[in-house]
Amino acid sequence: ETGVTQTPRHLVMGMTNKKSLKCEQHLGHNAMYWYKQSAKKPLELMFVYNFKEQTENNSVPSRFSPECPNSSHLFLHLHTLQPEDSALYLCASSQGGPLGELFFGEGSRLTVL
Amino acid sequence: EDQVTQSPEALRLQEGESSSLNCSYTVSGLRGLFWYRQDPGKGPEFLFTLYSAGEEKEKERLKATLTKKESFLHITAPKPEDSATYLCAVRYAGGTSYGKLTFGQGTILTVHP
Numbered sequence A: 001e002t003g004v005t006q007t008p009r010h011l012v013m014g015m016t017n018k019k020s021l022k023c024e025q026h027l028g029h030n031a032m033y034w035y036k037q038s039a040k041k042p043l044e045l046m047f048v049y050n051f052k053e054q055t056e057n058n059s060v061p062s063r064f065s066p067e068c069p070n071s072s073h074l075f076l077h078l079h080t081l082q083p084e085d086s087a088l089y090l091c092a093s094s095q096g097g098p099l100g101e102l103f104f105g106e107g108s109r110l111t112v113l
Numbered sequence B: 001e002d003q004v005t006q007s008p009e010a011l012r013l014q015e016g017e018s019s020s021l022n023c024s025y026t027v028s029g030l031r032g033l034f035w036y037r038q039d040p041g042k043g044p045e046f047l048f049t050l051y052s053a054g055e056e057k058e059k060e061r062l063k064a065t066l067t068k069k070e071s072f073l074h075i076t077a078p079k080p081e082d083s084a085t086y087l088c089a090v091r092y093a094g095g096t097s098y099g100k101l102t103f104g105q106g107t108i109l110t111v112h113p
Helices: none
Strands: A003-009 A010-013 A018-026 A031-038 A044-049 A053-057 A064-071 A075-077 A088-092 A108-112 B003-007 B009-014 B019-026 B032-039 B045-049 B056-059 B062-066 B070-073 B084-092 B100-103 B107-112
Touching: A003 A044, A003 A088, A010 A031, A010 A075, A010 B009, A018 A088, A018 B107, A031 A064, A031 A075, A044 A064, A044 A075, A044 B062, A064 B045, A064 B056, B003 B084, B009 B032, B019 B032, B070 B084
Parallel strands: A010 A108, B009 B107
Antiparallel strands: A003 A018, A018 A075, A031 A044, A031 A088, A044 A053, A064 A075, A088 A108, B003 B019, B019 B070, B032 B045, B032 B084, B056 B062, B062 B070, B084 B100, B084 B107
């Protein structure tokens, strides 16, 4: 596989469920990101990891919990979400740290009932 | 307030009808301006990076230019397959040592045959 792979592509969950989104990059990049994309709104940065260390948390509610076990994998653990959290969650990676251009996965479409 | 504004919100063209998309920004300490293309249901795909006023980059029918206040994405003789949402993102000084990256809302381009 090449590029940035996200699973699952679609997820429907209740407000009391616990689920996780997974991202894997095959580009040898050292920085990884989670973005949220909602209808009619610009892409919102959630978290940045550089060499497995979190370098940015953009005031994201604690019901979103990121995990970066190594430079190739990134998870977003979800619990007790709200309907307004329904969105497309995009993972991205970049070479040369957070200064480089981003390469995005195809996203995980999340629906919270 | 730092802002990135794209115009128009939507643009409909006939095949072969050249036009331009605009990305204007009011930020200090520009560190790079990025253009992305996003197809429905997919993640954004990187197109160009511009770093300084006067810089230009080209790829097939697309040409990106940069001034001190805005960037243009020129589309020459577009084809239906150029239909997509085009996103602009600006990295500038602030936040972490890597700066901040802010996306515009995008321009939805539709090219009719």
